[in-house]
Amino acid sequence: MNEGADMNDAVCDEQVPLEEIRWKMPLDVEMQELANFFKVFGELSRIKILSILFHKELCVCELVEILAMNQSAISHQLRVLRAAKIVKSRKEGKHIFYSLDDDHVRELLWDGLEHIRGDCG
Amino acid sequence: MNEGADMNDAVCDEQVPLEEIRWKMPLDVEMQELANFFKVFGELSRIKILSILFHKELCVCELVEILAMNQSAISHQLRVLRAAKIVKSRKEGKHIFYSLDDDHVRELLWDGLEHIRGDCG
DNA sequence: TAAACATATGCGCACACATTCATACGATAT
DNA sequence: ATATCGTATGAATGTGTGCGCATATGTTTA
Secondary structure, three states: OOOOOOOOOOOOOOOOOHHHHHOOOOOHHHHHHHHHHHHHHOOHHHHHHHHHHOOOOEEHHHHHHHHOOOHHHHHHHHHHHHHOOOEEEEEEOOEEEEEEOOHHHHHHHHHHHHHHHOOOO | OOOOOOOOOOOOOOOOOHHHHHOOOOOHHHHHHHHHHHHHHOOHHHHHHHHHHOOOOEEHHHHHHHHOOOHHHHHHHHHHHHHOOOEEEEEEOOEEEEEEOOHHHHHHHHHHHHHHHOOOO
16 A cells, blocks of 8 residues: 555654665665575574584584584575575585685674674774 | 484594584684674665665664654664664764764675675675 | 485474554653 | 654564474485
């Protein structure tokens, strides 16, 4: 019926040049992708997986062993990470080895750590 | 009863030196905080808010106007952002102005954008 | 070919969480 | 004082999603 602000139309006299702000913002699609991208990092199991792959390429069963998690759970999360192009996989016999997809990922993880550790920003 | 891997114990012969990997990983607390931190970025409404504050300090009613969102929704999200120390607020009369908390945040947003835009990493 | 292993996947459930509505709180103006 | 504006908050609701179970697929070994 209506799109967006319903009964909250007459808010705040402050007349900002909305357009001036809007064309500085990323495209809607980009912001959606950005949110989706960060969302993948925003989960403990996945962060743990990434923290391991940060140092070493490993196969699924090794992740299972190290994290002491259900194999299914890990596979599910690896699937998410793969879909987001955050990790890549390599087949070798029965095993499938996973590693971080690129240095961007490594850098982001590191930046995040620095932030929560309160290092000088 | 049992902690962790249930019936999936006998997985993979591959004997990795688990300890060697474990002490390279961040502390459990840190990984949890890291996940929580990224989670805050992993939501469209919050990304939109941050994309605006990226350029300019604004009060709530201005955000409401620009994003055409429910005022309550925005307040709820600002609360989350505040709790995560991603934005800070400043009171001025009836209005409360929000802005990015530090340059770390700005940098992270930018890095994310670069990544999804596929810029050379 | 059969059996054992490594990984992936569909389903179901439980829980987390974003949004809305209603309302409360604080500040300003009349 | 009271009305109005700007913002915050609690409850209810709907949606999304992480995990476990069972099972399927693919690979190696016997």
